[in-house]
Amino acid sequence: MLRFSSKCAAYGCIALAVTIVALSLARPAAAADDYANGSALAQRLSMAFYRSMTHWKYDYASLPDQKAGVACIPWARLDTAYLDNAVFEAFGFPYSVAEDEMAIRIATQGCDRMKRHYKLTDCDCEPVLIGSEVAVTVPEQIGE
Secondary structure, eight states: OOOOOHHHTTHHHHHHHHHHHHHHHHHHHHHHTTTHHHHHHHHHHHHHHHHHHHHHOOGGGGSSSSOOOEEOOOGGGOOOHHHHHHSSSEEEESOOOOOHHHHHHHHHEEEEEHHHTTTTTSSSSEEEETTTOOOOOOOOOGOO
């Protein structure tokens, strides 16, 4: 139970508490909107990519500027739990290349090799990051 002093009420603490409660109640709806908003979903996929790199003890941020990150994205089974906790089963990234196109090609080849090695069939190797920018293209049917 929240207790407020008269001094707290005078400074708007009650309004703050009401705002916090309202935002916490609205959050589940916002999570559902991730699918309707491709850019929000793309951001969450980039976070999953960084999490995957960290899981395997790689630091994407420390790679040279000409870099790309590609992950095998299981579009059919994306949900909030996956986006919050998943580690991509297959992904690729280059160590050092001269241009973005080559970085994407090398990262995609690495992802495809991991996909074949682990016999993954329910995902597609897609660019997630180019340099430090989010580059995921969310399929239209995901937004429906």
